[in-house]
Amino acid sequence: xxxxxxxxxxxxxxxxxxxxxxxxxxxxxxxxxxxxxxxxxxxxxxxxxxxxxxxxxxxxxxxxxxxxxxxxxxxxxxxxxxxxxxxxxxxxxxxxxxxxxxxxxxxxxxxxxxxxxxxxxxxxxxxxxxxxx
Amino acid sequence: xxxxxxxxxxxxxxxxxxxxxxxxxxxxxxxxxxxxxxxxxxxxxxxxxxxxxxxxxxxxxxxxxxxxxxxxxxxxxxxxxxxxxxxxxxxxxxxxxxxxxxxxxxxxxxxxxxxxxxxxxxxxxxxxxxxxxxxxxxxxxxxxxxxxxxxxxxxxxxxxxxxxxxxxxxxxxxxxxxxxxxxxxxxxxxxxxxxxxxxxxxxxxxxxxxxxxxxxxxxxxxxxxxxxxxxxxxxxxxxxxxxxxxxxxxxxxxxxxxxxxxxxxxxxxxxxxxxxxxxxxxxxxxxxxxxxxxxxxxxxxxxxxxxxxxxxxxxxxxxxxxxxxxxxxxxxxxxxxxxxxxxxxxxxxxxxxxxxxxxxxxxxxxxxxxxxxxxx
Numbered sequence: 001x002x003x004x005x006x007x008x009x010x011x012x013x014x015x016x017x018x019x020x021x022x023x024x025x026x027x028x029x030x031x032x033x034x035x036x037x038x039x040x041x042x043x044x045x046x047x048x049x050x051x052x053x054x055x056x057x058x059x060x061x062x063x064x065x066x067x068x069x070x071x072x073x074x075x076x077x078x079x080x081x082x083x084x085x086x087x088x089x090x091x092x093x094x095x096x097x098x099x100x101x102x103x104x105x106x107x108x109x110x111x112x113x114x115x116x117x118x119x120x121x122x123x124x125x126x127x128x129x130x131x132x133x
Numbered sequence: 134x135x136x137x138x139x140x141x142x143x144x145x146x147x148x149x150x151x152x153x154x155x156x157x158x159x160x161x162x163x164x165x166x167x168x169x170x171x172x173x174x175x176x177x178x179x180x181x182x183x184x185x186x187x188x189x190x191x192x193x194x195x196x197x198x199x200x201x202x203x204x205x206x207x208x209x210x211x212x213x214x215x216x217x218x219x220x221x222x223x224x225x226x227x228x229x230x231x232x233x234x235x236x237x238x239x240x241x242x243x244x245x246x247x248x249x250x251x252x253x254x255x256x257x258x259x260x261x262x263x264x265x266x267x268x269x270x271x272x273x274x275x276x277x278x279x280x281x282x283x284x285x286x287x288x289x290x291x292x293x294x295x296x297x298x299x300x301x302x303x304x305x306x307x308x309x310x311x312x313x314x315x316x317x318x319x320x321x322x323x324x325x326x327x328x329x330x331x332x333x334x335x336x337x338x339x340x341x342x343x344x345x346x347x348x349x350x351x352x353x354x355x356x357x358x359x360x361x362x363x364x365x366x367x368x369x370x371x372x373x374x375x376x377x378x379x380x381x382x383x384x385x386x387x388x389x390x391x392x393x394x395x396x397x398x399x400x401x402x403x404x405x406x407x408x409x410x411x412x413x414x415x416x417x418x419x420x421x422x423x424x425x426x427x428x429x430x431x432x433x434x435x436x437x438x439x440x441x442x443x444x445x446x447x448x449x450x451x452x453x454x455x456x457x458x459x460x461x462x463x464x465x466x467x468x469x470x471x472x473x474x475x476x477x478x479x480x481x482x483x484x485x486x487x488x489x490x491x492x493x494x495x496x497x498x499x500x501x502x503x504x505x506x507x508x509x
Contacts, residue, residue, distance in 0.1 A: 079271070
């Protein structure tokens with residue numbers, strides 16, 4: 001599938017995905033998406049860091065109506081997941097029903113279909129899915 | 134330090150006005166403020182105009198209509214804090230001795246519905262990550278998990294502000310609601326329902342600031358702050374941040390700076406007008422301004438402290454939930470609402486004996502502003 005933007009994430013053979021982030025050589029903190037300058041300490045000494053696939057759900061909600069510029073299905077889940085590498089990431093969630101989610105839940109990063117482009121080809125993004133589903 | 138005072142205020146009501154241009158709205162507010170101050174062309178030396186969606190040189194267009202050009206006119210964009218940022222520039226310029234009197238105004242005609250913001254890259258919109266009310270919902274959920282806030286309290290904030298707005302002639306929505314009506318209104322993003330969210334709209338507001346002599350309401354503090362790196366929940370809406378809950382938000386940074394300038398603390402305030410883009414935002418702001426402890430917003434609200442009869446009435450104007458939010462004007466509108474309280478001109482929503490008041494905004498950037506007025 002065509003990603004919604006190049007350089008954001010990578011699909012793995014086991015069905016999980018990795019976010020393409022960066023790690024600062026000075027302060028060692030990770031960021032996403034990958035930048036040249038560390039967004040926390042301004043050092044220009046960042047290297048590639050793949051983030052995920054495991055995380056813990058921190059906050060979540062559900063988007064019921066399509067927001068501006070979005071052409072995919074609704075409802076969809078929306079939340080913040082804490083990654084084992086020490087970052088909180090804002091993300092689409094594959095589970096759209098808040099009643100089926102809870103803080104602290106184990107999540108894994110996957111590739112999720114967003115919509116089909118004008119030629120009928122699927123466009124994908126990263127998303128977190130509840131572990132075990 | 135030079136004392137900066139408010140010499141006059143003017144507003145165009147907030148609402149929807151299909152027959153009027155944004156320039157018309159600005160002209161109406163500026164005329165009203167100049168009349169209130171008893172001044173005209175040539176009586177102020179600079180103008181600062183807050184707006185976000187009004188295009189190139191919006192402030193110039195308003196003052197051109199009035200035949201009041203020639204002096205410096207600065208157009209200021211700072212998201213929801215645009216009007217407050219214009220005030221901050223005006224206050225600073227007088228304090229620095231550059232001018233004796235300045236005009237500050239702001240106006241807006243907001244697009245309808247969920248605001249499509251150039252703040253987001255197109256791919257974030259396509260990926261469904263540019264959903265402003267969803268970010269509000271996450272902040273609301275955090276309050277529910279960590280600050281003892283319930284769904285009913287979120288509804289009660291909306292009920293309080295709509296009750297307050299009934300008597301505000303400049304408010305867009307002047308109808309009271311019950312808790313049940315708020316909870317049963319259309320779900321937008323769980324836990325936030327439609328009546329817990331403010332409506333982007335249209336309006337204008339203006340103030341005349343001058344180097345004071347001690348006879349008028351003073352601006353004793355004005356501070357603007359942006360976000361520190363690291364938070365994922367700020368109005369800067371990043372894609373990632375750190376696992377760090379001790380990162381002070383921009384409102385806290387602005388409040389600390391403003392309280393230091395004024396030489397007072399949150400316990401000294403008699404009235405507040407704060408950003409209630411959604412019901413949860415008002416509760417967040419109570420914590421961020423230091424009106425209650427972090428984690429204490431639920432207890433603070435449940436005790437009734439922010440009600441008209443409480444220790445520190447919050448949003449007696451009806452807040453943005455009643456007034457709606459025309460970005461360039463709303464920050465100035467909050468300052469005018471506090472000013473009217475300190476003058477005793479707030480009518481049925483007057484906080485008796487109010488001497489010191491605070492006006493707050495926070496929004497895209499992130500930018501937060503805290504402006505403190507009084508005592509006379």
